[in-house]
Amino acid sequence: MKKNITIIDYGSGNILSAKQSFARVIKTENINANVCISSKPETIKNSTHIVLPGQGAFETCINGLKGIPGMIDELNNFVIAKKKPFFGICVGMQLLANNSLENGDHKGLGWVDGTIEKLPAEKLKMPHMGWNSIRVLKKNLKINPRETDYYFVHSFYFNCKNKENVLAITNYGIDFPSIVNKENIYGLQFHPEKSSDQGLDIIKSFIKI
Amino acid sequence: MLKKRIIPCLDVKDGRVVKGINFLDLVDAGDPVQQAKFYSENGADEICFLDISASLENRDTILRMVEKTAEEVFIPLTVGGGVRSIENIQNLLKAGADKVSINSAAINDPNIIKNSSKYFGSQCIVVAVDVKKESDSWKVHSHGGTKNTNIDALEWLKKVEDLGAGEILLTSMDKDGTKSGFDLEILSRANDVLSIPIIASGGVGLMDHFYEGVHIGKADALLAASVFHFNEFSIMDVKNYLKEKNIEIRI
Numbered sequence: 001m002k003k004n005i006t007i008i009d010y011g012s013g014n015i016l017s018a019k020q021s022f023a024r025v026i027k028t029e030n031i032n033a034n035v036c037i038s039s040k041p042e043t044i045k046n047s048t049h050i051v052l053p054g055q056g057a058f059e060t061c062i063n064g065l066k067g068i069p070g071m072i073d074e075l076n077n078f079v080i081a082k083k084k085p086f087f088g089i090c091v092g093m094q095l096l097a098n099n100s101l102e103n104g105d106h107k108g109l110g111w112v113d114g115t116i117e118k119l120p121a122e123k124l125k126m127p128h129m130g131w132n133s134i135r136v137l138k139k140n141l142k143i144n145p146r147e148t149d150y151y152f153v154h155s156f157y158f159n160c161k162n163k164e165n166v167l168a169i170t171n172y173g174i175d176f177p178s179i180v181n182k183e184n185i186y187g188l189q190f191h192p193e194k195s196s197d198q199g200l201d202i203i204k205s206f207i208k209i
Numbered sequence: 210m211l212k213k214r215i216i217p218c219l220d221v222k223d224g225r226v227v228k229g230i231n232f233l234d235l236v237d238a239g240d241p242v243q244q245a246k247f248y249s250e251n252g253a254d255e256i257c258f259l260d261i262s263a264s265l266e267n268r269d270t271i272l273r274m275v276e277k278t279a280e281e282v283f284i285p286l287t288v289g290g291g292v293r294s295i296e297n298i299q300n301l302l303k304a305g306a307d308k309v310s311i312n313s314a315a316i317n318d319p320n321i322i323k324n325s326s327k328y329f330g331s332q333c334i335v336v337a338v339d340v341k342k343e344s345d346s347w348k349v350h351s352h353g354g355t356k357n358t359n360i361d362a363l364e365w366l367k368k369v370e371d372l373g374a375g376e377i378l379l380t381s382m383d384k385d386g387t388k389s390g391f392d393l394e395i396l397s398r399a400n401d402v403l404s405i406p407i408i409a410s411g412g413v414g415l416m417d418h419f420y421e422g423v424h425i426g427k428a429d430a431l432l433a434a435s436v437f438h439f440n441e442f443s444i445m446d447v448k449n450y451l452k453e454k455n456i457e458i459r460i
Contacts, residue, residue, distance in 0.1 A: 127405070
């Protein structure tokens with residue numbers, strides 16, 4: 001069956017890069033799939049995979065998502081009711097949490113229990129920007145990332161309530177979750193679309209779900 | 210551990226690379242995509258394009274170039290040169306740039322830093338600062354280094370950070386092109402006043418200069434052009450050298 005991957009456009013960031021990385025994987029791996037960018041909730045109905053990118057402030061992102069009538073309902077239906085594969089990148093991953101303490105206290109999608117908190121900045125440059133390694137804590141048959149360097153840009157992190165949702169961690173002052181997972185939901189703090197071949201490998205494994 | 214980044218910088222004019230790789234038989238040596246791809250496949254942690262087009266009409270050309278590069282290169286891409294407005298920034302980000310570097314426009318109107326970082330997020334706003342030493346202090350120069358603004362560099366850096374810059378690209382005009390190493394003094398002083406990452410630029414001639422840049426200058430990333438373009442050594446040579454000296458680096 002042909003896979004329909006939809007990247008949700010809700011006005012956040014460098015969305016084209018995400019699309020191009022998926023298109024590249026589909027082409028080089030010769031996968032029967034199509035990737036599109038959409039801001040229409042109707043598109044989600046016909047999708048097999050959803051990607052939620054995200055850049056900038058949490059509040060702006062969640063408001064952008066809420067600002068599209070019917071979007072959150074359709075996402076809930078896709079992710080929670082139908083349990084289809086979902087992939088959140090950077091702030092798109094942070095939106096999965098119950099809430100974020102970035103510039104106040106803002107409610108998230110609440111799909112993976114936890115709070116978005118500021119990385120403790122003692123003597124460290126902020127944002128956490130650049131290539132950093134990940135350590136895989138939990139084997140996952142579907143996504144099996146290489147324990148190597150990936151590209152990060154963020155100042156806040158996902159403080160997961162349930163440790164079983166943490167697939168991989170990264171250290172920057174503290175150990176924080178760099179990949180979270182709950183059933184069909186995957187969230188990456190780093191940018192797989194900017195992390196060279198190892199990033200494209202994760203995208204490949206997600207498309208193959 | 211977070212790694213120190215090595216960033217090759219390519220000068221482009223009217224969508225063509227004018228200062229780039231000189232040692233390979235590239236089918237089209239002026240093609241920014243081929244050049245960026247080569248560096249990305251050979252250890253670069255990011256790619257930086259500096260647009261030196263003289264006229265404004267060529268903004269569309271650079272956008273197409275960024276689009277094509279972002280289709281082929283899957284590491285971060287920074288684009289600078291001639292960025293004057295929020296609209297310029299938006300167009301570059303939409304075309305696929307991950308970060309945009311602002312220089313003279315920020316000096317003319319510092320609010321562009323505040324507005325753009327608020328709108329797009331600090332992570333994509335790099336402020337490029339060209340400095341020149343005058344007795345005991347450093348002054349900021351603008352317009353490709355041709356104009357002395359008489360602004361104190363350290364004060365400006367702090368202001369830029371407060372306005373919301375996500376990163377600083379700090380170029381020493383005294384050192385640029387001399388191959389005598391980075392200006393370690395301004396680098397470490399900048400590091401003392403800033404809490405955002407600093408990319409050091411200007412002066413690399415030897416592999417040890419990269420080591421000094423991170424070890425003494427405390428830079429978070431190192432940018433170089435001609436030493437890579439002329440294959441005096443490769444990015445991987447530099448990375449292996451730094452690794453041997455116990456610097457955290459992505460191999």
